[in-house]
Amino acid sequence: MYQLTGVTKRYTRGKETIDALAGVDLTIDDGDRLVIQGPTGGGKSTLLQMLGGLDRPTTGSVELDGVDLARLSEARLTAVRAEKIGFVFQSFNLIPTLTAQENVETALVPLRVKAAERRERAAEALGSVGLGERLGHLPGELSGGQQQRVAIARALVKRPRVLLADEPTGNLDEGTRDDIVDLLEGLWKEHSLTFVMVTHDSAVARRAPRLATIEAGRLTVAEQAVPAS
Template structure:
């Protein structure tokens, strides 16, 4: 699925050079679940952006199914993101004037899916995250946990191979956190997704089958045989 070789990412901040990632090697197989932890500014979100084709490395290669994302044009990257990769973020980024179903449908527009099929698939995706009775509710009529469920439905409605989540429970209390993690866990198992998640929450990290810790641009991956 993913193979990262010698991936570095450097930023300029005034006269200072920041090494967000420094020569990272990483393999993520189809169906893996990898949780990424580390201090703020340690490179976690930068790694996720590389996996999602949202940023390109300063050096090295990021291969997805044998294709180096770093060498693709922006047009090709857009197609890969639209069809293959689902994104969930800490901020739900829902369109306030669209209802739940319409927000989910929006992910299918770039794929050229017809309106009737968009509605059917969006309703199915919302049903799969427990919001089958909230199709016509606006974001303002939903709780924080429900809005995150809509965002998850939007990510999976296009039936991606990969689901990338950046602090998806960061704005939620403990009960909502556990509910959202149960939804994500179920989707990962049932759909055979490759799931990579960035989190500060150690209780989530402890349950991960694979944990990657990034510090000062370097990565260390450990296996959890009890997960």
């Protein structure tokens, strides 16, 4: 699935040079569930952006199924993201003037799925996250947890192989957080996804079989026992 080799990401701010990633090596196999944790500014989100093809490394390679994302043209990289990778973010990123169903359908437009199939697949995806009765609701008519469920449905409606989540529970209360993590874990199993999540929440991190800790751009990965559910 993923093979990262010697990945660095260097930013320049005035006269200062910052290594957000400093020689990261990482293997993620098909079907893995990996959580990335670390301090603010340590490189967590930068690493997730590399996995999603949202940014390119300064040096090193990010291979997905043997293809180095860093060497792809922007058009081909956009196609890979549309076809293979689903994204979930802390801020939901829903379009406020579109209904839940319409928001989910937007993920299928780049894939040139016909309108009737888009509607059918969006309704099915929303049903799978427990929102089958909320298809016509606008984001402003939904709770935070429900909005994140719409965002998850949007990520999954295109049937990706990879799900990347950046602090997906960061804006949620503890009870809703647990519901969303339960949902994500269930969907990971059901769809045989490769699932990588960034979180600052140790209670969430403890639930993953693999934990990557990143600090000052340097990564360590450990296997961990998963608590019985």
